[in-house]
Amino acid sequence: MSSKKLLLWSDQMRIEISLDKLLRVNLVFIFLKIWSPKVFMLVVVSRFIPVLSREAGSYFYLSVISQGVRRIERHLLKHGNTNLKLTLLIMKAPVSWFDLRTMEQYYINNLPCNLNVDKDAFGSGYHGEMSEENRIKLRKDRGTSFFCYDVKSKTLLFIFDSIEEAININIHRSSLNNSLHLGDLYVGQILFSLVSISGYSNSLMSIEELKAFIDNLKKDWKITSHPHSIKIIAENITNPSLTKQFNSLNELSIALKGDRTTLRKYLFDPSFKGKLYRKQWRFTVSDD
Template sequence: KKNANMLNNKSKLSLGFVKTITINSNDNYDVIIGKNNNFNKQNKEFKDKYVKVVVQDPYNNRDIILKVTKKQKGVYIWETLEGKNMYVGHSINLYNRISTYFMPSILNTKARKVLRHLNKHGFSDIKLIIYIMDIKSSLDQVVSLQQHVIDTLNPSINVDLVASSSGYHQPVAQEIRKKLRKQTGTPVYIYEAERFTLLHIFDSKQYMYNTISIHHKTLHDCIDLGVLYLDSFFLSLDLLETENVYMLNLDQIKALVKTKRELHKLKHPASKAIFAEFKNDASKNLEFDSLNGLAKHLKGNCKVIREYIQGIKSGYYRGKWKFTYKKKQHIKQL
């Protein structure tokens, strides 16, 4: 169910007539991104397309936020239900950015006014308003929309009313931006998650692949889903507001990642190898280095396959396969 919803008078924006979708946990939340047929092309004040999404009870609707903001650009507003307090931010990777507000390690830093507010009051009396722009929108266009929203709403929780500024540490931000102007790719920022400290800026995703040997799927999960890299680092395409900046050179960040990777291996030992025996035809037997690898190859469900391995389910999987664990060193890579 999709319901048209208007913001209260204090929150109305003169951005033309836009399609507004209010989402609750029981709603069907399929949203077409980047195609706003109701956009008023005669609006001279702001011309870029967007879809407005209002998420009630955002903490318990994080799955909805993921679905509508993954790999999207735009502006977000935290607004208390009575409309008294608001914070306006922007991102070229909305879910990655919004997910940081739900991370206890970041909330507990209380480094910024918005974090102190959420840490003190929680998410029970707040809603999340998202303006999702066309995926082809430039960073300048996203920042321009944020500035327009700030100028219109005069949000009480924003410390700095200049879009894209870094609040308390604007000189540091300017120094970093000067460095970024020399880069040609899309930079990737790496933060220490416990204190939300900016550690290094990689020139591009490819540069990260080449220098710290991060797998491309791992990098995408970290950036798109907000997964912590090696349980220690938060990766972002945005320069986020933080009081903590401790820039490491390339050799230092490589050494730190190497140390964290070794600790991560100790905490997360390698998966057990699995021998897959094909019924009545040994030539089709296979070996896999993990349950995920087996499930992916057979296009099956991990939970169901695990039940066959553990003996919870008897017989042959799909009438063909029998699975047993093997020692890792005997695996033939597929």
């Protein structure tokens, strides 16, 4: 350290203390806080309070460390504090905020440590907020790219950057995973694959076009091909004009604002045979 820098902090006092005595110390001074591999220094401006007990002590409570919110807490949780010592640089009052900031910045610059997330003296201790552009880029980098094929026309329709992109166009996650990992067809025609499939021609479309295409397939799939889809005739005995045929139990549930479990009982439970739903609806499974 140069003589000029020594002069700047000539009124500081150096104290080292073991961690087992940490919570029994009661001092009121101005301290400097910086993390280095085996040194912890604390900056606090405080009067008439037990500074060490409140500030330094909080870093070493197991209940705090176990949360792992700060990087230093994760470091202590993993490596413990056996080889860690606390160094206090106590400056005689009065001391200006400028002196404190200059002093802290000096140690940050000259004691490089990967536990110092914030390199700015008196900073928040956290990274700056990530821009939306970088958030999108990070999601894509972390995402899993996969292919979308139409097995009927044997064409490649789209290449997804991530699973999130597929979910955003209303593709159910479990159905997507079943197609990716089990080879199940989505809505009877779409195959999602983590690897490129040879023999398929390219017919790439935009994400909007793909969404519209899949939405149309869903409509046809529900009406004609869905294995769990059943056609139900809902007969209203008090007002025959309300009688209608529905293409699925879900569609019936939405129309009548009813519970599917209850509706299923009126359809299939023998103990409900002959009973009317809400005293006016009779349900019949259509054979068509």
